[in-house]
Amino acid sequence: MKKATPKSRSVTVSDVAREAKVSKATAARVLGGYGAVSDKVHADVMAAAKALDYRPNELARSMTTGKSGIIGVVVGDIENPFFSLAVRGISDAARAAGFNVILANSGEQIEVEKAAVRLLIGKRVDGLIVTPAESRDISHLRDIYRSGRPLALLDRALPDLDVDTVTVDDRDVAMRATRILVEAGHREIAYVTAVDADGGRFRDLTQIYTSSVRERIEGFLAVCHDAGIADPKRHVHLGATSPEETCRIATKLLSPSDRPTAILASDSLIGLEIFKVILALGLSVPKDISLITFHDADWTSVTSPPITVVDQPVYSLGKSVAELLIRRLQGDTRPAERLVLPTSIIERGSVGSPPKRSLETAG
Amino acid sequence: MKKATPKSRSVTVSDVAREAKVSKATAARVLGGYGAVSDKVHADVMAAAKALDYRPNELARSMTTGKSGIIGVVVGDIENPFFSLAVRGISDAARAAGFNVILANSGEQIEVEKAAVRLLIGKRVDGLIVTPAESRDISHLRDIYRSGRPLALLDRALPDLDVDTVTVDDRDVAMRATRILVEAGHREIAYVTAVDADGGRFRDLTQIYTSSVRERIEGFLAVCHDAGIADPKRHVHLGATSPEETCRIATKLLSPSDRPTAILASDSLIGLEIFKVILALGLSVPKDISLITFHDADWTSVTSPPITVVDQPVYSLGKSVAELLIRRLQGDTRPAERLVLPTSIIERGSVGSPPKRSLETAG
C-alpha cells in the first residue's frame, strides 16, 4: 500500500488511467461518476485510484463544469449570535442539498463586503447569500446578477434589487415592542442601534440605509407618535457599532440628567452592553429603567430579572434563504420571492412601570 | 459604458487582449500583475479591461499557479463563542497577510471533519487549520501532510502529529480552578464536559480523545486527589454535547440526593445551561452551589452573581495559529512549533463556601 506521493505532484486522472490500463476519458468517467462503464473497468479504475490514493482536483473540475458546488455567504458579523445562528440555518439547508458553504465577514463595512463579493465571484461560487450593509451602494450586488449567478438577500431587503429575499416583520414587531413599553406607562423611550450616520445624530429615516433597522425605527416612531410623545426622534441613538461605542452611548444615556425610563436595543450585543452599564451604574431593572432587546440571545434568560426580547426566527431565516437560493440553482425561474417571517415577543421581567421620579419631574 | 455581459460567457484575458490589440500573454501580464510591460501597453490593457468589465477567474488562476490564497479552517462548532472569537483571530491574521479564509463546521463529528478536510484539499487551499475532534482517527490529517500542504492545529494537540500547534495550558489552569474550589472548602466537585464516551460514564483518561479536555480532567483529578478527595472520578460527567443533554445531566446532578457543592463546566455553553438549571431549581449561587466555567463568555458577567471563569486568550489562539501557518506558506522550514499560551482565572462572585447541609451529611 501507501505508494503515496510524498510531496510531489498530486496524482491525476491520467495517472489512474495509466495504472488501470484504460483511456483517460474512461478513468474520468468512473472517477467523476458520469457516463457509462462496464463493471470490470469500473472495478479496475477504482482499484487503481485507491492504490495511487487519487484525490480529485475540485478546481479543475469546477473550471470545466462551471459549477463549484459552493454557496458564498457574506454576513455582517459572524461573532454576532444572530448571524452565527442564521449561518447554521444556511449550512444545514446547503448540506441537505449537497452544497458547501464559504463564509466571509464584512464587518458591516461596505468596502469589505464588495471585496468579499468580488472574491467569491472570482472563486466561481454557484450562488451568493448576502446581508447587505447598505442600500446606497449596491453596484457589486448588481454585478452578481449580471454575472449570471443567483443572489439572495438575508435579513435586509433592497427595494431596488428584485431578488429572492427573506426578512422578518421588523416594522411590525418594533411597533409591538414599543407598545408594550408605552402601555406600561413609558413616555421617555430610547432606541439604540448599531447603524451609524452623521456622527450618531438621528434626523430622519432617509439617513438609514439598512432596511431592517429603518423599519424598526419607523415602527418605533409611529407608536411613539400615536401615543402623543413629543419629538420621539430625539430618542433615537445611532452608532453603537462596538462594545466600546455602545458603552459610551449608554453611559451618556443613563446619566441622571436626562435619563429615559425605557430602552429598546436593536440587537443583543447592544442590549448586553446597555445592561452592563445599567449594572455598573447601580440601577435596577425594571424599577429604575425598563429594557427590551432584539434577539433572544443566551444571556437574556439568565439575568435578574430576565430580559423581555423580540424573538426572531433566526435559524429559519437562514434556512429559508438558502432554500430559495438552492431552488434557483436547480433551475427555478419563478419571479423573485420576498418572504417575510413572523416574529414574536417573549415577555420576561425587564419591563415595568416608569419610576416615580420621572413622573415628578415630568409634572 | 456598461457593455457588460448580460448573462453570457464572462470576459476573459483573450477578450481584453483583443480589445487592447495586444497578445493574450501581454494582457495576462498586466492583468495578473507580473512580468514587465511598457507603460503605454499597460494603460491600454487596463482601459480595455475596464471597458469590458473584466473579472479574473480565480479558479483558472489558482489551477495554473497551484496556489489559491485561501486558508481552510475546520472548527468544531462556529456557534460556540469560543470558536467564533478564535476564527476572528485567524481571519485578522490572514487578511493582514493577504490570505482569505474559508470556514467549515465539523459539529465535532469526525466524519464531517474528514469530509470537510477532503473538500478543502480538493479546493486546493494553501493550508489548513483544524480543531481535531478526535486523536484516534487522524488519517485525514496525515493526508493533508502528505498532500504537501501545511497544517496547523488549534486548541487541541495531537501527540502523534508533529505540526505547528497552539494550545493553552489546560492542565495547569484546570488545577488552579479546582484549587480555588478546594480552598473554599469544597470536597464534592463535579466536572462536566461535552466530550462523550461510553454513554457518559467516565472510567479513565484513556477514554478521552480530545487533548484539551483530557488535560483539564487530568488537572482536575490531580488536585482532587491531592486534597484527599476519595474517588474523584465519579464526579466527572461526560456527554454534555447539546443544550438538551446538558440540561438532562445538570438536572440529575443537581437533584437533592447526591448534589455536589461545586461544579466546573468545561465550556461556556455548558456553564450557561447548568446555570439555567440552577435557576430553575430555585437554587442560589454561591450559597447552595459554587460554579466555575471555562471561557469568559458574554453572559458570565451579567448574572447575579457574576460567574468566576477561566479566561483563555481565545483571540490570540486564533491569531497565533494563523501566523504560524502563514509562516509555513511563506516557506519557513523550521521544525514544528508547539505554542502553549497562558490563561488566567477571573474571580467573580460564583464561588463560596459549601452549604452547611453538606457538612452535616458529610460528618
Place this chain on the structure above:
DNA sequence: GTGAAAGCGCTAACAA
C-alpha cells in the same frame, strides 16, 4: 518588451 505555444486536471463532444 512582446508574442506564440504549451499545459494545469478535468469534462464533454464526437467517433469508433
Place this chain on the structure above:
DNA sequence: TTGTTAGCGCTTTCAC
C-alpha cells in the same frame, strides 16, 4: 461501452 480530441482561463517557458 470505450477512446480521441478539444477546450475551460489562466500562467509560463522560450523565442523574437
